[in-house]
Amino acid sequence: MLKRRPRPILYVLVALSALISFFPIIWLILTSVKTQAGVYAWPPQYWPDPFTAKNYVAIFTKSPELLRSILNSFIVGTGVTVVVLVLGGMAGYALSRLRLRFAGPTMILILAVSMFPPVSLLPAIFQNFLQLGLLNTYAGLIIAHSGLFLPIAVWMLSSYFGTLPIELEEAARMDGMGYLRIFLTVILPLSWPGFVATGLIVFIFSWNEFPLSLVLMTQSAMRTAPVAISLYPGEYSFPWETISTATVLAIIPILAVTAIFQKQIVGGLTAGIGK
Amino acid sequence: MAQVRLQNLGKTYGALSVVRGVDLSIDDGEFVVLLGPSGCGKSTTLRMIAGLETINEGELTINGTRMNDVDPKDRGVAMVFQNYALYPHKTVFDNMAMALKLSHVARPEIQRRVAEVAEMLGLTPYLERKPAALSGGQRQRVAIGRAIVRTPEVFLFDEPLSNLDAKLRVKMRMELQQLHRRLGVTSIYVTHDQVEAMTMADRIVIMDAGEVAQVGTPRDVYDRPANFFVAGFIGSPAMNFLTLRRAGEGWQAEGAALCLPALPFDTGKLDRLTLGIRPEHIEVGDQTTGPWCFDAKVELAELLGADALLNLGVDGVEMLARVNGTAHPERGDSLRVKLPPDLLHAFDPATGGALPRKA
Structure with a gap:
């Protein structure tokens, strides 16, 4: 076997690019523990002096709307993930495995639909939702986000199903299973990694989505985290330390969800099907 | 026990014809091997018998009953796949019992039949394991056991030994022959390996470019090849x-x-x-x-x-x-x-x- 030579330049470059990509987050976290004076100090304060937890205390005591917005985002994100995984899973399976006549064109069409910028759909969605009474409801934003992110889920899941050996389904057919039973008892249990990965991406996309969330949730109690944070600055003040703190708090649920499900992305779950 | 008849069987994908005019009558208890180079249509023919491919032309009958449009599970056939196709998330027992469960066989009966077949194949110690914890040969045995448990009229084998290493292949080949002698079930076996065909078959069906080139006993096809293709294909x-x-x-x-x-x-x-x-x-x-x-x-x-x-x-x-x-x-x-x-x-x-x- 070839022995790997240590490549110091490579490590330096990797470290550098990691630092560059993480810098905004590091800066965010540092800002959230600075005092207001520290934030506006000149020359800029790289290391918070003094450290303070005051901003976090302030958010929990003085800005319940920010906490509420994080809860809203969580509710919407969870709802969207569930809806998209159920519909996307079934659609993806049908399109990848049932030898449908127009499966190829349908996949392209689904992709094409997702190319429209969400803003261009806004007037139509807003008017319909207004008439249906879906503005400022969780159901409304969940439906809107689901429509937005369903295409990517269909694509991701159908390509994941494509990696499972077709013989497995054929064996199931020989055993006497129908398509629905094959999907539920063979495909689903083997597709957990695909569902977890897709679910995570959809959850994060929904969590970060801005334009629809801004327009469809107009009451401050219903706002999602990104909207609430962006609207937080007052007319005359720009409290960076508070905004940073809120942002850090808004990142935590995503980090938590990722951390929890990363353990579930068990590699080798499909091992043992074939050779 | 069953007689299988293929009459002018054909398969087309759009304008592409992959199998044409296959006529074959397989007797009860016979072991027939479909042999040919890759792309000759042997697997497609087997899959048409299994019901995994639709039949575009001709007729398939098993024991005189037309099977063209019958669901795979109702044809009385069981198939062993090249890559075993075991359910990786189910135990060996559940893999073998699946077809019986789906056809609502009573639980004690399932237990009895799976235990019997597992004993026959030496799988009894592994019944609670998942396929990932088995060796290649053991997995192939489970795949065979899954087919036997159903007591089918016809066994279909799609290159079942080609994922095994050479030594194991010889061993499993002999086991399959013994199994056939013991069970006497009509078997149709697809392979591109002429040694497998020569050693196992009662009759060999040699296919070339979607058509049958010759049907005969191993001795026939070796001693009296019907045409240039068979003459060049058989023998090494x-x-x-x-x-x-x-x-x-x-x-x-x-x-x-x-x-x-x-x-x-x-x-x-x-x-x-x-x-x-x-x-x-x-x-x-x-x-x-x-x-x-x-x-x-x-x-x-x-x-x-x-x-x-x-x-x-x-x-x-x-x-x-x-x-x-x-x-x-x-x-x-x-x-x-x-x-x-x-x-x-x-x-x-x-x-x-x-x-x-x-x-």
Whole structure:
């Protein structure tokens, strides 16, 4: 076997690019523990002096709307993930495995639909939702986000199903299973990694989505985290330390969800099907 | 126990025809092997019998019942797949019991049948394991067991041994033969390995480019290949072919000096034909003289162990001969070879069909 030579330049470059990509987050976290004076100090304060937890205390005591917005985002994100995984899973399976006549064109069409910028759909969605009474409801934003992110889920899941050996389904057919039973008892249990990965991406996309969330949730109690944070600055003040703190708090649920499900992305779950 | 009949069976994908006009009648308890190079339509034919591919042309009957549009599970067939296709998230027991569960067989009956088959295949200690915890051979046994448990009318095997290493393949081949003798179930077995076909089959169906090239016992297809394709496909190393031109009473090799006397075939009005001789049928070192003996020079000698392969130049014609490996001739040696007329084959170069022997 070839022995790997240590490549110091490579490590330096990797470290550098990691630092560059993480810098905004590091800066965010540092800002959230600075005092207001520290934030506006000149020359800029790289290391918070003094450290303070005051901003976090302030958010929990003085800005319940920010906490509420994080809860809203969580509710919407969870709802969207569930809806998209159920519909996307079934659609993806049908399109990848049932030898449908127009499966190829349908996949392209689904992709094409997702190319429209969400803003261009806004007037139509807003008017319909207004008439249906879906503005400022969780159901409304969940439906809107689901429509937005369903295409990517269909694509991701159908390509994941494509990696499972077709013989497995054929064996199931020989055993006497129908398509629905094959999907539920063979495909689903083997597709957990695909569902977890897709679910995570959809959850994060929904969590970060801005334009629809801004327009469809107009009451401050219903706002999602990104909207609430962006609207937080007052007319005359720009409290960076508070905004940073809120942002850090808004990142935590995503980090938590990722951390929890990363353990579930068990590699080798499909091992043992074939050779 | 079942008789399977394929009548003019055909499969097309759009304009592409992959299987055409397959006629085959398989008797109860017979072991039939579909053999051919990849892409010859043998797997597609098997999958049409299984019900995994729709039948575009012709008719499939099992025990006289038309099966063209019958659901796979209701055809009374069980299939063993090349890559085993076990449910990786289910235990060996559940893998084997699945079909019975789905057809609502009572739980004690399932237990009894799975236990019996597991015992037969030596899988009893592994019933609670998942497939990932088994070796390749064990997985293949589970796949076979899953088929046996259903007590099907017909077993279908789709290259079941080709994922196993050479040693295990030989072992499993023998096990499958024993199993067939014991169960006596009609079996249809697809492979591209002629050794598997020759050793296991009651009858071999050789397929080429979507059509049946010959149906016969292993001896038939080896001794009396019906055409050029079968002659070249069966046997290893492959049969030597040379193109001959009529020269008076006898025949001369095209582009070479080799002349042969009148051939024992019904050559009719042909003035060209393809002559075939198997490497193992060329007699080397025969000192006798006669019309079928020629001078030859060894151009290359390869020792395989028990046998040796000799590349011979016979009056300007290249031939491969298979001889005993002990004390075989070396490169550069001159020797005499005999082409025994009884072991020659002749084919019409236009149709590829074998020419009949003179009575």
